[in-house]
Amino acid sequence: MNCRNCGTNLSLVVCDLVSAPLSNAYIAEAELIKPEIYYPLCLYICNQCWLMQIEDYNKAHEIFGDTYRYYSSFSTLWLNHASKYVKMIISRLNLNNTSKVMEIASNDGYLLQYFKMDGIPCFGVDPAEGPAQKANDMGIETIVSFFNLDMAAEIVKLKGRQDLIIGNNVLAHVPDINNFVAGLEISLSSHGTITMEFPHLMELIGQTQFDTIYHEHYSYLLLATVESIFKKHGLRIYDVEKVFTHGGSLRIYACHADDKSHPTLLSVELIISEERSQGLFQIQTYHDFQRRVNKIRSRFLQFLIEQRMAGKRIVAYGAAAKGNTLLNYCGVKGTEFIEYVADASPFKQGFYLPGSRIPIVEPHRIFLDKPDFIIIFPWNIKNEIITQLEGIREWGGKFIIPIPELEVIDA
Numbered sequence: 001m002n003c004r005n006c007g008t009n010l011s012l013v014v015c016d017l018v019s020a021p022l023s024n025a026y027i028a029e030a031e032l033i034k035p036e037i038y039y040p041l042c043l044y045i046c047n048q049c050w051l052m053q054i055e056d057y058n059k060a061h062e063i064f065g066d067t068y069r070y071y072s073s074f075s076t077l078w079l080n081h082a083s084k085y086v087k088m089i090i091s092r093l094n095l096n097n098t099s100k101v102m103e104i105a106s107n108d109g110y111l112l113q114y115f116k117m118d119g120i121p122c123f124g125v126d127p128a129e130g131p132a133q134k135a136n137d138m139g140i141e142t143i144v145s146f147f148n149l150d151m152a153a154e155i156v157k158l159k160g161r162q163d164l165i166i167g168n169n170v171l172a173h174v175p176d177i178n179n180f181v182a183g184l185e186i187s188l189s190s191h192g193t194i195t196m197e198f199p200h201l202m203e204l205i206g207q208t209q210f211d212t213i214y215h216e217h218y219s220y221l222l223l224a225t226v227e228s229i230f231k232k233h234g235l236r237i238y239d240v241e242k243v244f245t246h247g248g249s250l251r252i253y254a255c256h257a258d259d260k261s262h263p264t265l266l267s268v269e270l271i272i273s274e275e276r277s278q279g280l281f282q283i284q285t286y287h288d289f290q291r292r293v294n295k296i297r298s299r300f301l302q303f304l305i306e307q308r309m310a311g312k313r314i315v316a317y318g319a320a321a322k323g324n325t326l327l328n329y330c331g332v333k334g335t336e337f338i339e340y341v342a343d344a345s346p347f348k349q350g351f352y353l354p355g356s357r358i359p360i361v362e363p364h365r366i367f368l369d370k371p372d373f374i375i376i377f378p379w380n381i382k383n384e385i386i387t388q389l390e391g392i393r394e395w396g397g398k399f400i401i402p403i404p405e406l407e408v409i410d411a
């Protein structure tokens with residue numbers, strides 16, 4: 001396998017999670033009698049450009065097509081994050097009703113709705129039909145497609161070049177990152193800005209967030225790597241900030257390389273220096289990762305076994321992709337250890353988790369069953385979940401956060 005960015009042969013394995021089905025391939029009741037496809041899940045690092053990556057066994061359309069069940073609007077925290085961003089960027093870039101805004105991976109219109117409220121022209125591009133349909137129904141124009149260089153050329157013909165291009169949690173999800181970034185470049189107006197958010201590889205390594213490794217995430221990104229890819233395509237990152245979503249992400253601001261209206265701020269060099277001081281451009285930093293992952297696995301299994309032997313009831317909350325990576329790597333299957341996973345999204349309820357085949361139910365079930373422990377899979381939004389479920393205190397229920405170290409939290 002060669003690096004998807006620079007073509008270097010990849011021989012350095014950071015973490016081998018053996019194999020798993022696609023993390024978002026929830027199973028309908030009627031499909032439980034059918035087999036599931038498991039794909040290898042092995043993480044490599046490129047010692048030339050430091051792009052961490054998995055092999056793309058599955059075509060993107062299998063992942064993000066008509067069975068994609070992730071609707072951004074079901075997280076209040078994520079909606080607040082989007083609304084705050086929109087307010088900030090409108091003021092920072094002086095956007096008005098003559099500006100042009102495009103969001104890539106716009107999902108169900110969770111973010112663009114705030115531009116629309118402010119009367120700023122905008123549209124989205126997203127390949128997942130269900131969420132895109134919901135956005136269109138809300139009056140947010142959404143082109144149902146992947147974004148790539150060819151599609152970008154089509155969009156420029158149709159809509160012109162954009163003053164602001166937004167992409168949250170999409171850069172890590174594209175198999176051909178060079179083609180994608182080339183598409184961004186031709187879509188951007190001469191003084192336009194691109195903002196992108198992606199989980200920071202520095203946090204993944206530092207916090208052993210191995211459950212964020214799944215087939216939908218082709219790439220795991222450092223600022224230095226993204227900067228060099230953008231540079232290759234005539235774009236310059238002029239600012240960057242840390243945002244606290246997905247366990248620690250970066251939000252980059254980019255423009256055309258020769259655009260003098262956006263001087264490069266010190267933040268860019270500061271974060272790259274931090275990556276350097278954390279040893280992320282040295283191969284030995286990555287050597288210990290698998291051992292730490294295995295320790296988390298052993299501790300999690302030990303907890304499940306001990307509590308079940310003691311007759312305790314365990315359920316989980318949040319049918320997130322993260323939980324699937326954890327369960328599949330730990331080999332937890334069926335309902336012996338974890339009776340079900342509750343999730344607020346009606347698009348997931350009634351389905352089963354891929355691999356483990358644990359049923360997904362309505363959150364209300366927790367209050368009927370009064371389990372002893374509730375494992376929170378999407379630990380990145382644990383505070384939101386703990387607040388929603390504080391009623392479990394009534395019967396002495398406790399929360400469990402498995403990563404980076406198993407933590408028991410009293411309600």
Ligand SMILES: [Zn+2]
Pocket residue numbers: 003004005006007008046047048049050051
């Ligand atoms: Zn490379």
